[in-house]
Amino acid sequence: MLRECQIVIIGGGPAGLAAGLYAARARLKTVIIERAKWGGQATTTEELANYPGSVEEPTGPKLMARMKEQAEQFGAELLTTEVTAIESHGDDYILHVKDGQIKAGAVIIGTGAQPQLLGVPGELEFRGKGVSYCATCDADFFTDLEVVVIGGGDAAVEEAIYLTKFASKVTIIHRRNEFRAARSIVDKALQNEKISIIWDSVVEEIRGDGIVQEVSLKNVKTGMKQEMATDGVFIFTGTKPVNDLFNGLIKINEKGYIITDEDMCTSRKGIFAAGDVRVKKLRQVVTAAADGAIAAISAEKYLEEKHEQEKAKKLLDKEVKKIC
Amino acid sequence: MLDLNKDNFEQEVLGTPGLVLVDYWGTSCEPCKALMPEMEKLMARYGDKLKFCKLNTSENRRLAIGQKVLGLPTLIIYKDGQKIKELSGAENCTPKAIEDMIQETLAV
Numbered sequence: 001m002l003r004e005c006q007i008v009i010i011g012g013g014p015a016g017l018a019a020g021l022y023a024a025r026a027r028l029k030t031v032i033i034e035r036a037k038w039g040g041q042a043t044t045t046e047e048l049a050n051y052p053g054s055v056e057e058p059t060g061p062k063l064m065a066r067m068k069e070q071a072e073q074f075g076a077e078l079l080t081t082e083v084t085a086i087e088s089h090g091d092d093y094i095l096h097v098k099d100g101q102i103k104a105g106a107v108i109i110g111t112g113a114q115p116q117l118l119g120v121p122g123e124l125e126f127r128g129k130g131v132s133y134c135a136t137c138d139a140d141f142f143t144d145l146e147v148v149v150i151g152g153g154d155a156a157v158e159e160a161i162y163l164t165k166f167a168s169k170v171t172i173i174h175r176r177n178e179f180r181a182a183r184s185i186v187d188k189a190l191q192n193e194k195i196s197i198i199w200d201s202v203v204e205e206i207r208g209d210g211i212v213q214e215v216s217l218k219n220v221k222t223g224m225k226q227e228m229a230t231d232g233v234f235i236f237t238g239t240k241p242v243n244d245l246f247n248g249l250i251k252i253n254e255k256g257y258i259i260t261d262e263d264m265c266t267s268r269k270g271i272f273a274a275g276d277v278r279v280k281k282l283r284q285v286v287t288a289a290a291d292g293a294i295a296a297i298s299a300e301k302y303l304e305e306k307h308e309q310e311k312a313k314k315l316l317d318k319e320v321k322k323i324c
Numbered sequence: 325m326l327d328l329n330k331d332n333f334e335q336e337v338l339g340t341p342g343l344v345l346v347d348y349w350g351t352s353c354e355p356c357k358a359l360m361p362e363m364e365k366l367m368a369r370y371g372d373k374l375k376f377c378k379l380n381t382s383e384n385r386r387l388a389i390g391q392k393v394l395g396l397p398t399l400i401i402y403k404d405g406q407k408i409k410e411l412s413g414a415e416n417c418t419p420k421a422i423e424d425m426i427q428e429t430l431a432v
Contacts, residue, residue: 036358036418043354044414061354080362082420098420114415128395128412137353137396137414140382141389210392232394 001100011110013040015275018292020076035082039064106299113239113276122206130212135159147232156236157181164194264295355414362419
């Protein structure tokens with residue numbers, strides 16, 4: 001089945017939903033595609049208190065549910081399916097999805113990012129068996145147990161604090177001797193009696209028997225190694241872009257993030273990118289949403305210009321015919 | 325989907341001949357909840373070949389840990405009571421990956 005629309009948005013996180021809202025509000029026929037989880041990474045954050053206006057019940061899931069509802073109210077069509085390929089078709093693009101194709105004049109990519117793997121032995125083997133990248137999903141399991149958190153940014157420290165509501169002890173393991181996280185979050189963690197910190201150390205291996213039982217630590221300054229018993233390993237060492245679809249189609253940087261200008265235009269006409277998937281300094285819900293709005297307006301302008309050019313060309317053709 | 329708990333898990337999963345798919349989910353797991361309608365769709369398509377069940381791990385923590393499940397979402401296919409396939413984590417448990425896992429199981 002072939003559907004046609006004016007703007008197709010890939011990704012149902014804050015970037016995609018904001019783009020959808022703006023595009024639909026501009027009366028463009030808009031389709032947003034999400035492969036699994038509407039709301040994206042933000043739905044796995046319990047406390048999302050830094051989104052402007054998110055005062056009442058400031059949780060990730062609540063905020064994202066409201067964004068989704070708003071995009072729908074303005075008339076964006078929401079599809080849960082996976083895009084398997086993108087091809088250009090004249091001036092348009094055709095997206096292949098599981099049960100058909102979607103043709104659109106412009107594409108906005110808001111596929112976001114996903115947790116960066118640590119890349120140590122045992123990590124993949126114990127995924128879902130004590131190794132986790134989502135505290136809100138899995139904290140329950142570790143009630144009255146001991147866990148380690150790996151990382152030193154906002155996510156690591158915030159999630160460590162969240163985990164103290166369940167676990168009896170939370171140990172943060174960080175490769176440096178200070179956190180990158182915001183001061184207010186760090187202060188909260190330092191005051192928490194359940195949290196202890198191991199500085200200048202990395203996890204080299206995760207071991208267990210069916211489920212996680214211990215980690216091997218190495219101090220990066222002294223080279224000293226030690227084993228530490230634990231029931232769970234929560235990894236928050238950053239994210240990587242979800243870019244499988246666009247490799248080769250548009251320009252990305254050495255880390256795989258899509259390169260755009262400030263209007264969210266990529267290296268290819270008619271393709272725009274917004275949110276965590278593009279090269280930027282601050283990856284937050286508020287910056288993703290802002291990107292989405294800009295991308296939608298840029299895409300709208302692009303479609304208008306394309307339409308004007310087509311009209312002018314037709315007019316010119318007519319004139320030429322008259323003269324001949 | 326059949327709701328599992330500590331009283332019926334043994335009989336409905338471990339003691340059931342043939343293929344059983346168990347969707348391990350939790351009340352605070354948003355990716356799990358997002359997956360639910362997709363699981364219903366898969367059940368409509370494959371429900372005659374596999375028995376579709378779900379287990380709320382928030383209410384049955386020990387039972388889940390007993391099955392070595394400590395992370396969500398997790399989907400396990402059992403054959404004659406034995407685990408034969410497993411998928412875990414929000415990034416891995418996409419509707420497409422789950423359907424692929426079901427088809428691989430049926431192709432054997």
